[in-house]
Amino acid sequence: MVPLLTPAPLQLSCMNSMDFAKVVAAVDIGGTNTVFALVDRAGRILHKDTVPTRSAITCEALVQAVSDRLRLTSKDYQLMAVGIGAPNGNYFNGTIEFAPNLPWKGVIRLAQLFTREMQVPAFVTNDANAAALGEMYFGAAKNIKEFIFITLGTGLGSGIVVNGQLVYGHDGFAGELGHTIIVQHGRPCGCGRRGCLEQYCSASGIVKTYKEIIRNADPEKYNGDAFSDVTSKTIYDKALSGDEAAFYAFNYTGEMLGFALANSVAYTSPEAIFLFGGLAEAGELLFTPTLLSFEKNVLAIYRNKVSILPSGLPENDAALLGAASLAWNDLEKNI
Amino acid sequence: MVPLLTPAPLQLSCMNSMDFAKVVAAVDIGGTNTVFALVDRAGRILHKDTVPTRSAITCEALVQAVSDRLRLTSKDYQLMAVGIGAPNGNYFNGTIEFAPNLPWKGVIRLAQLFTREMQVPAFVTNDANAAALGEMYFGAAKNIKEFIFITLGTGLGSGIVVNGQLVYGHDGFAGELGHTIIVQHGRPCGCGRRGCLEQYCSASGIVKTYKEIIRNADPEKYNGDAFSDVTSKTIYDKALSGDEAAFYAFNYTGEMLGFALANSVAYTSPEAIFLFGGLAEAGELLFTPTLLSFEKNVLAIYRNKVSILPSGLPENDAALLGAASLAWNDLEKNI
Numbered sequence: 001m002v003p004l005l006t007p008a009p010l011q012l013s014c015m016n017s018m019d020f021a022k023v024v025a026a027v028d029i030g031g032t033n034t035v036f037a038l039v040d041r042a043g044r045i046l047h048k049d050t051v052p053t054r055s056a057i058t059c060e061a062l063v064q065a066v067s068d069r070l071r072l073t074s075k076d077y078q079l080m081a082v083g084i085g086a087p088n089g090n091y092f093n094g095t096i097e098f099a100p101n102l103p104w105k106g107v108i109r110l111a112q113l114f115t116r117e118m119q120v121p122a123f124v125t126n127d128a129n130a131a132a133l134g135e136m137y138f139g140a141a142k143n144i145k146e147f148i149f150i151t152l153g154t155g156l157g158s159g160i161v162v163n164g165q166l167v168y169g170h171d172g173f174a175g176e177l178g179h180t181i182i183v184q185h186g187r188p189c190g191c192g193r194r195g196c197l198e199q200y201c202s203a204s205g206i207v208k209t210y211k212e213i214i215r216n217a218d219p220e221k222y223n224g225d226a227f228s229d230v231t232s233k234t235i236y237d238k239a240l241s242g243d244e245a246a247f248y249a250f251n252y253t254g255e256m257l258g259f260a261l262a263n264s265v266a267y268t269s270p271e272a273i274f275l276f277g278g279l280a281e282a283g284e285l286l287f288t289p290t291l292l293s294f295e296k297n298v299l300a301i302y303r304n305k306v307s308i309l310p311s312g313l314p315e316n317d318a319a320l321l322g323a324a325s326l327a328w329n330d331l332e333k334n335i
Numbered sequence: 336m337v338p339l340l341t342p343a344p345l346q347l348s349c350m351n352s353m354d355f356a357k358v359v360a361a362v363d364i365g366g367t368n369t370v371f372a373l374v375d376r377a378g379r380i381l382h383k384d385t386v387p388t389r390s391a392i393t394c395e396a397l398v399q400a401v402s403d404r405l406r407l408t409s410k411d412y413q414l415m416a417v418g419i420g421a422p423n424g425n426y427f428n429g430t431i432e433f434a435p436n437l438p439w440k441g442v443i444r445l446a447q448l449f450t451r452e453m454q455v456p457a458f459v460t461n462d463a464n465a466a467a468l469g470e471m472y473f474g475a476a477k478n479i480k481e482f483i484f485i486t487l488g489t490g491l492g493s494g495i496v497v498n499g500q501l502v503y504g505h506d507g508f509a510g511e512l513g514h515t516i517i518v519q520h521g522r523p524c525g526c527g528r529r530g531c532l533e534q535y536c537s538a539s540g541i542v543k544t545y546k547e548i549i550r551n552a553d554p555e556k557y558n559g560d561a562f563s564d565v566t567s568k569t570i571y572d573k574a575l576s577g578d579e580a581a582f583y584a585f586n587y588t589g590e591m592l593g594f595a596l597a598n599s600v601a602y603t604s605p606e607a608i609f610l611f612g613g614l615a616e617a618g619e620l621l622f623t624p625t626l627l628s629f630e631k632n633v634l635a636i637y638r639n640k641v642s643i644l645p646s647g648l649p650e651n652d653a654a655l656l657g658a659a660s661l662a663w664n665d666l667e668k669n670i
Contacts, residue, residue: 146505160602162504167497169604170481171640176601179634181594183519191634259516266511267495267602269504299514299526305506 083327130322132159140312258293418662467494475647593628
């Protein structure tokens with residue numbers, strides 16, 4: 001005798017959890033906007049959305065607003081984890097710690113807040129670390145286990161990957177190459193010291209360099225106010241149109257960057273260094289002097305061995321892909 | 336019916352391999368002597384022996400001479416592996432590559448030679464990397480998973496440990512902090528560049544500093560020949576007996592080292608930095624200015640977090656313990 005009904009409910013319940021596509025939630029917290037999305041293992045970005053970071057009075061309220069939307073969009077998926085990239089994000093503590101550009105003061109237990117809301121594991125790290133993982137998962141470093149990732153934005157951020165693992169250091173704060181001092185008694189830095197790499201090699205650094213070049217050419221005629229609206233983008237445009245000072249500003253930036261990267265490889269001997277961000281978009285204008293300076297300054301055993309390459313991450317979605325990679329990476333580490 | 340004889344041969348054979356104490360062979364290849372020994376997992380050094388490195392015409396002959404003796408001394412033990420520390424030793428290739436202070440030219444397949452002779456796995460790395468592992472296995476870094484090891488000998492060698500693993504880099508040449516440039520257009524270095532850290536912070540660096548101080552104090556009276564026998568040891572003795580120039584030489588060395596280490600922590604954010612070698616034996620004379628300069632120059636997020644400590648390895652056996660650690664480490668990694 002054959003039963004009339006197969007045990008359908010059991011099969012259905014199995015199908016529910018097996019057949020829903022696995023995704024992670026990626027959250028990119030910035031000073032102005034908090035962008036979030038679902039991201040699958042292939043790096044597809046689904047249901048991208050934005051909340052103004054300062055629209056919520058507390059961080060708890062922001063997490064709740066983001067989570068409310070994520071709960072809606074993720075109901076047809078199997079949500080595995082939340083990955084968060086944030087300024088001053090600390091991986092080990094799952095916190096944001098004393099981030100000067102965010103509205104919340106002190107130490108914020110961000111991972112805990114998201115885990116409580118979403119009922120899945122949540123991971124936090126800083127933007128540059130997240131983007132380095134993004135490069136490895138979805139960018140140009142897919143088959144590279146030893147690399148340094150440099151983001152040339154307003155400042156200079158970095159992430160170091162050794163043996164396929166992001167280096168967090170004992171406290172979660174490894175990879176602050178923007179704050180290695182490359183010129184003793186050099187330009188003052190927001191960190192309170194002088195001569196930090198990011199004062200030379202960043203969008204704001206190249207503006208300082210450009211103004212210095214103009215001033216040095218004719219100190220008496222120099223009028224700082226006339227250059228108050230100069231940006232790395234306008235210097236780029238000027239350089240392309242034949243402005244010598246602008247061209248030289250890129251040259252000097254590349255020389256300093258190449259010198260700094262030559263020192264960097266003596267630490268972890270990477271196979272490649274990836275440059276990301278606005279300044280890296282300048283292409284040959286930046287890469288040519290950087291490569292020349294790198295090869296001139298690097299120790300012989302590293303010469304002609306290290307590729308300095310543009311990032312393979314899309315500028316607009318790099319932060320989201322980074323945050324998603326953080327989540328995927330941690331899920332896969334713990335298997 | 337009970338058999339008269341238990342199957343003794345089988346039991347005996349089991350006992351043979353089970354009861355013999357496990358050891359590794361440690362080999363330290365230097366420009367003058369090759370020192371070797373058996374070392375157990377607790378770091379006990381057994382049957383230490385020496386062969387003059389240049390007594391053998393070829394590297395093959397040296398390996399055979401060492402192996403002949405190791406075969407004799409290891410017959411009462413279970414030999415697990417051979418670990419070799421050598422200048423320009425490359426872990427990935429198991430080779431010595433173009434070592435200027437050794438009599439053999441080009442690339443020497445050292446691991447292969449030892450494996451063929453001893454019929455166990457053999458591993459090679461450079462002296463400083465081996466000593467860093469030694470610090471972790473048998474020294475002061477037993478419970479520390481993130482540290483930098485600095486050896487202040489004639490030059491400055493280093494090994495970087497991240498998450499309990501030595502950083503080799505993509506080519507086996509990571510951790511050359513002695514050849515990071517800390518003074519642009521600084522002192523000429525044997526590597527062909529200028530301003531490398533080891534030109535300031537090493538036994539030979541402090542001699543240069545001391546002579547510079549004397550010369551700068553009275554350039555006209557300075558007679559280089561009068562200082563031709565100055566060593567880091569004599570500068571140490573002078574400093575202890577109140578010689579101001581000698582004291583200042585240590586001060587300057589510590590200042591430069593502290594500055595360089597402050598930059599170093601921005602890479603891997605270690606919990607501790609260990610200083611090893613002759614110059615580190617100077618104790619407070621070196622450590623006090625190093626610590627002061629480190630804390631003055633380091634980025635705020637690392638301040639008062641990183642311990643700068645003397646190595647816990649015995650000066651005389653550090654190289655052997657390092658080579659032994661390399662072998663134990665690889666055996667245990669592959670379990």
